[in-house]
Amino acid sequence: MSTAPPGAEELERRVAAFLAAHDPAATEPLDFLRARFDAGLAWVHFPEGLGGLGAPVALQQGVDEAFQRAGAPSNHPEGNIIGLGMAAPTILAFGTEEQKRRFLRPLWTGEEVWCQLFSEPGAGSDLAALGTRAVRDGDSWTVDGQKVWTSMAHEARWGILVTRTDPDVPKHRGMTYFVCDMRAPGVEVRPLRQITGEAEFNEVFLTGVVIPDEHRLGEVGEGWRVATTTLMNERVAIGGRAALREGGMIGVVTGLWRDRPELRTPAAHDALLRLWVETEAARLTGERLRQQLAAGTPGPEGSAAKLAFARLNQEASGLELELLGSEGLRYDDWTMRRPAEVDFTRRSPGYRYLRAKGNSIEGGTSEILRNIIAERVLGLPGEIRVDKDVPWKDLPK
Amino acid sequence: MSDLLYGEIEDDLRSGLRGMLDERCAWPDVLAGAEKDEPSDASLWGVLTGFDVLGLPVPEEHGGAGATWRETAVVMEELGRAVAPVPFLTSSAMATAALLAAGDELLPALASGERTAVLAVPFGTAPDAPLPSVRVSGGRLTGGIRDVADALAADVLLVPAPDALYAVNADDVVRAPVTSLDMTRRLGDVTLADTPGRVVASGEEAVRAALTAGAAMLASEQLGLAQHCLDITVAYLKTRYQFGRPVGSYQGLKHRLADLWTSVTQARAVARHAAACLAAGDTDLPVAAALAQAHCSRVAVLAAEECVQMHGGIGFTWEHPAHLYLKRAKADAIALGTPGHHRATLARLVDLPPA
Numbered sequence: 001m002s003t004a005p006p007g008a009e010e011l012e013r014r015v016a017a018f019l020a021a022h023d024p025a026a027t028e029p030l031d032f033l034r035a036r037f038d039a040g041l042a043w044v045h046f047p048e049g050l051g052g053l054g055a056p057v058a059l060q061q062g063v064d065e066a067f068q069r070a071g072a073p074s075n076h077p078e079g080n081i082i083g084l085g086m087a088a089p090t091i092l093a094f095g096t097e098e099q100k101r102r103f104l105r106p107l108w109t110g111e112e113v114w115c116q117l118f119s120e121p122g123a124g125s126d127l128a129a130l131g132t133r134a135v136r137d138g139d140s141w142t143v144d145g146q147k148v149w150t151s152m153a154h155e156a157r158w159g160i161l162v163t164r165t166d167p168d169v170p171k172h173r174g175m176t177y178f179v180c181d182m183r184a185p186g187v188e189v190r191p192l193r194q195i196t197g198e199a200e201f202n203e204v205f206l207t208g209v210v211i212p213d214e215h216r217l218g219e220v221g222e223g224w225r226v227a228t229t230t231l232m233n234e235r236v237a238i239g240g241r242a243a244l245r246e247g248g249m250i251g252v253v254t255g256l257w258r259d260r261p262e263l264r265t266p267a268a269h270d271a272l273l274r275l276w277v278e279t280e281a282a283r284l285t286g287e288r289l290r291q292q293l294a295a296g297t298p299g300p301e302g303s304a305a306k307l308a309f310a311r312l313n314q315e316a317s318g319l320e321l322e323l324l325g326s327e328g329l330r331y332d333d334w335t336m337r338r339p340a341e342v343d344f345t346r347r348s349p350g351y352r353y354l355r356a357k358g359n360s361i362e363g364g365t366s367e368i369l370r371n372i373i374a375e376r377v378l379g380l381p382g383e384i385r386v387d388k389d390v391p392w393k394d395l396p397k
Numbered sequence: 398m399s400d401l402l403y404g405e406i407e408d409d410l411r412s413g414l415r416g417m418l419d420e421r422c423a424w425p426d427v428l429a430g431a432e433k434d435e436p437s438d439a440s441l442w443g444v445l446t447g448f449d450v451l452g453l454p455v456p457e458e459h460g461g462a463g464a465t466w467r468e469t470a471v472v473m474e475e476l477g478r479a480v481a482p483v484p485f486l487t488s489s490a491m492a493t494a495a496l497l498a499a500g501d502e503l504l505p506a507l508a509s510g511e512r513t514a515v516l517a518v519p520f521g522t523a524p525d526a527p528l529p530s531v532r533v534s535g536g537r538l539t540g541g542i543r544d545v546a547d548a549l550a551a552d553v554l555l556v557p558a559p560d561a562l563y564a565v566n567a568d569d570v571v572r573a574p575v576t577s578l579d580m581t582r583r584l585g586d587v588t589l590a591d592t593p594g595r596v597v598a599s600g601e602e603a604v605r606a607a608l609t610a611g612a613a614m615l616a617s618e619q620l621g622l623a624q625h626c627l628d629i630t631v632a633y634l635k636t637r638y639q640f641g642r643p644v645g646s647y648q649g650l651k652h653r654l655a656d657l658w659t660s661v662t663q664a665r666a667v668a669r670h671a672a673a674c675l676a677a678g679d680t681d682l683p684v685a686a687a688l689a690q691a692h693c694s695r696v697a698v699l700a701a702e703e704c705v706q707m708h709g710g711i712g713f714t715w716e717h718p719a720h721l722y723l724k725r726a727k728a729d730a731i732a733l734g735t736p737g738h739h740r741a742t743l744a745r746l747v748d749l750p751p752a
Contacts, residue, residue: 254747254749257749258748258749261750264750264751264752265752266751266752268752269744269749269751269752270737270740272749273691273740273741273743273744273749274740276743276747276749277688277691277692277740277743278663278692280667280688281663281664281666281667281688281692282663284401284663284666284667284669284670285662285663285665285666285667287398287401287666288401288402288665288666288669291400291401291402292402295402297402301662304658304659304662304663307655307656307659308659308663367652369655370651370652370655370656371648371651371652371655373655373658373659374645374651374652374654374655375651377655377658378631378651378654378655378658379631379635380631380634380635380643380645380646380651380654381635381642381643381645381646382646383646383648384642384646
C-alpha cells in the first residue's frame with residue numbers, strides 16, 4: 001500500500017501513536033528501536049519497509065526530537081557514523097532487496113557497527129589506484145590486500161570494501177564493491193597508532209578472505225560508481241552543523257585569553273584577533289550555506305567549509321600552545337588508547353595541536369579540496385592525467 | 398540569525414543595474430574618466446537617479462524608495478564590480494544615514510538625486526575614531542578637513558563640529574582637488590573660514606551612524622570588487638597559454654584561486670550579515686560592521702593583488718583594468734578604518750583586551 005508521503009503533522013501523529021503503543025520506560029531498548037524501524041520512523045526519508053516512509057529528509061530532525069523528548073532509547077549514532085552516514089545510503093542506492101532487508105535494520109538499531117575499507121597504503125588521495133585484489137571463484141570471491149585508516153574496524157561487524165577485480169583495464173573501470181564480514185577468517189585488524197599517541201584508526205589485513213557473491217554491492221566493475229556515492233555522502237555527513245559565535249577551538253583560546261591575563265602578549269593579541277575574525281567569517285559562511293540548503297538552493301560553498309575549518313583549527317590550537325609558554329610543553333598522556341570518538345576539549349592543548357593536524361588530511365586533503373574547487377567550481381582545466389587510459393597493472397607504483 | 402541570502406527583488410535589482418553598468422560604465426570609460434578633471438561621472442549618476450536607487454533605505458514619506466540597506470548593499474556590490482566613479486557610498490549611504498538619524502529636511506533632495514551630500518571627514522576615519530576639529534562660533538564654522546571623499550562631487554557638506562553636525566553649502570567653502578591613489582573616488586581638501594552652517598543634528602550620534610553605515614556598506618562594495626577580480630582572473634587563466642598549457646591548469650595558480658574563492662565566499666556571508674544588521678538595527682551591528690571591514694578589506698586587496706600578479710605583464714599596464722581595482726581595493730581598505738583598527742575595535746567589543 002503506497003500513498004502520498006506523510007507531512008510534518010502526519011509524522012507527529014505517527015510518533016505519538018507509536019509512543020502510546022511502546023512506552024519508552026517499559027520497553028527493552030533494542031525492542032523499542034526495532035519497532036521504531038519497522039514503523040518507518042527510523043530515517044523517515046527511506047522507503048517504506050526499510051525504516052522510512054518516503055517523507056522529506058528535512059522532517060527527520062522533528063521526529064528525532066520528538067523521540068528524544070519522550071525519553072526514547074538512542075541508537076547511538078555517534079558510534080556508527082560510517083554505517084549510518086555512508087554504508088546505509090550506498091546499500092539503499094545499490095543493494096538488492098535482500099541486501100537491504102538483511103543489513104539496514106541492524107545497522108540503524110546499532111546492533112551491527114560498520115567500517116569503511118577504502119584507503120590503502122598506496123591509494124590515499126588517488127583512491128582509484130587501490131590494489132586489494134578480489135578474484136572470483138564460482139559463487140564467491142577471494143580477497144587479498146591491505147586497507148588503512150579504518151576507524152571502528154575493531155568493533156565492526158561489517159565493512160564496505162572496494163577491490164580491484166580487473167587489473168587489465170584503466171583504474172576507474174576494474175573495481176568491484178563488497179560488504180565484508182569482519183569476522184571472516186583472514187581478516188586481521190591491527191591498531192594504527194597516530195601522532196597523538198592514541199589509535200583511533202586501524203590497519204586491516206585481508207588474507208584469502210572469502211566473500212560470497214551475494215555480498216557484492218552493484219555490478220562487477222562498477223565499484224568506482226558505488227564508491228562515489230559513498231564518498232558524496234561522506235561530504236554531506238561532515239558539513240553543515242549550526243555553530244555559535246566562539247564555538248569550537250576559538251572558544252578554547254578566547255577563554256584562555258580572558259582567564260589568564262598574565263599570558264597576554266601584543267603579538268598574540270594580534271594573532272588572536274585575526275583568528276577571531278576569520279573564524280567568525282567561516283561561521284557566517286556556514287550559516288549562509290545552511291540557509292541556502294533550507295531554501296532549496298544549495299551552493300558550492302560546502303567544499304570551502306572543510307578547507308577553512310581545518311586551517312582555523314590548526315591555527316587556533318597552535319596559538320593556544322604558544323600562549324601557554326612553558327606550560328604548553330607538558331603533554332597529558334602518550335598511552336596508546338582506543339578512543340571511541342575524538343574529543344578536543346577533554347585533552348591537553350598539546351593533544352589538540354597534534355590532533356588538528358589530521359583535519360587537513362582526513363576526509364580529503366586540503367590540496368585535493370583546492371583542486372576540486374578550482375576545477376569544479378571555477379572551471380579551471382584539470383591536472384594533466386598521466387594514468388588516463390593506462391591499464392591499472394601498468395601504472396607505476 | 399540574520400537572513401544572509403538575496404531575495405528576488407535584490408536579484409532583479411542586480412541584473413538591471415549590471416546590464417546598465419556594463420553599457421554605461423565599462424572599464425575603458427572609467428579609465429578615460431580618471432584622466433579628466435571632472436570629479437565623478439555626472440552622466441552615470443543621472444542614469445542611477447533614473448533607476449531610483451539613490452534613496453533605497455529612505456522611507457517614502459521622506460521621498461525615498463522605502464526599501465532597506467539590504468538592497469542598498471546590492472547596489473554597492475554592483476558599483477564595486479564596475480569601480481563606478483559616482484558618489485553613491487558617500488552620498489546615498491553615509492550622508493543619507495546621517496540625515497536619516499536626524500530626520501533631516503535634506504533627505505528628499507538626496508533621495509531624488511537633486512542634491513549630493515558628503516560627510517566632511519577624512520576618508521580614513523573609522524566609526525569609533527576621533528573627528529576632525531572644526532571650530533564653531535555663532536553658527537559659523539572654521540577649520541580644515543583633508544582627504545574628504547567625493548568632496549568636489551558634492552553640493553552639500555555635512556561638517557561635524559564639537560557641538561553638532563552642520564550642513565554647509567559646498568559653494569561656500571574652498572575645496573582643493575587631491576591627486577588620489579583611487580582615481581575612481583577622488584578626495585578633496587576642504588577649508589572652512591567663518592562659513593555659515595545649518596544644524597542638522599546635535600551631538601555626534603548622526604556622524605557615528607553615518608560612519609557605521611558606511612563601514613557596513615563598504616563591505617559590499619569590496620565584495621563586488623573582489624568577486625569581479627576573481628572572475629576576470631579565472632577567465633584569463635583559461636585562455637592564456639604558456640609552455641603549451643593553459644596557465645590555469647598549473648596547480649600553483651589553481652590552489653591560490655581556490656583559496657581566493659573561499660575568501661570571497663566568506664566575504665559574501667560577512668557583508669550580507671553587516672547589511673542585514675544595519676537594515677534591522679540589530680544590536681550586533683557594531684561587531685558586524687567592524688568584522689565586515691576587518692575581513693572584506695583584506696579579501697578585496699588580496700583579490701586585486703592576485704588579479705595583477707596572475708595577469709602577469711599585461712596586469713601591470715595602464716591599458717588593463719587591474720590597476721583600477723587595485724587602487725580602489727587598497728583605498729577601500731584604508732577608508733573608514735584599516736583592518737587593524739577594526740580588529741582593535743572588535744577586541745573592545747567582544748572583550749578580548751590587549752596585553
